[in-house]
Amino acid sequence: MENSTVVYELRVYHIEPGKQADLLNRFRDDTNRIFAKHGMKSVAYWTPIDEPAKSNTLIYILQHPSREAATANWKFFQDDPEWKTVKAKSEANGKLVTKIDSTFLRLTDFSPSLP
Numbered sequence: 308m309e310n311s312t313v314v315y316e317l318r319v320y321h322i323e324p325g326k327q328a329d330l331l332n333r334f335r336d337d338t339n340r341i342f343a344k345h346g347m348k349s350v351a352y353w354t355p356i357d358e359p360a361k362s363n364t365l366i367y368i369l370q371h372p373s374r375e376a377a378t379a380n381w382k383f384f385q386d387d388p389e390w391k392t393v394k395a396k397s398e399a400n401g402k403l404v405t406k407i408d409s410t411f412l413r414l415t416d417f418s419p420s421l422p
Contacts, residue, residue: 312373314411315350315421320365321406327354327362330403334365337393342369345384346376350421370421374411 322330331354339349350368355361371377384390397403414421 311413314371314374314377314413316369316371316377317408317410317412318367318369319408320404321408322363322365323401323403323405324363326401326403327365329397330365333393333397333403334367337389337397341384341387341390341393345380345387347371347380347384377411 320330334352342349348370350370352365352367354366355364369377371380
């Protein structure tokens with residue numbers, strides 16, 4: 308079984324109308340790389356297939372070594388000058404995300420291992 312301190316963070320982004328492509332491009336072009344720089348391992352990303360969530364939702368999971376590491380990782384990420392520049396540039400025509408839901412998770416003892 309995986310290290311018992313490892314946590315997964317399920318994040319659901321509720322996207323401003325008409326801004327999904329901009330948000331997906333930001334993740335594809337910059338956010339993933341900046342996450343990795345701060346020890347935040349991307350597990351998977353999803354967009355819903357059906358409306359009403361299809362055009363305004365991004366769902367993803369990050370892996371962190373521990374809950375404490377997650378807190379530190381997010382602080383370093385938010386304070387990163389490159390992230391601040393990327394975020395400001397991508398939001399030049401308005402914010403991209405209305406709301407973010409975050410839930411921390413632990414694998415059960417019967418869960419298959421994740422990559």
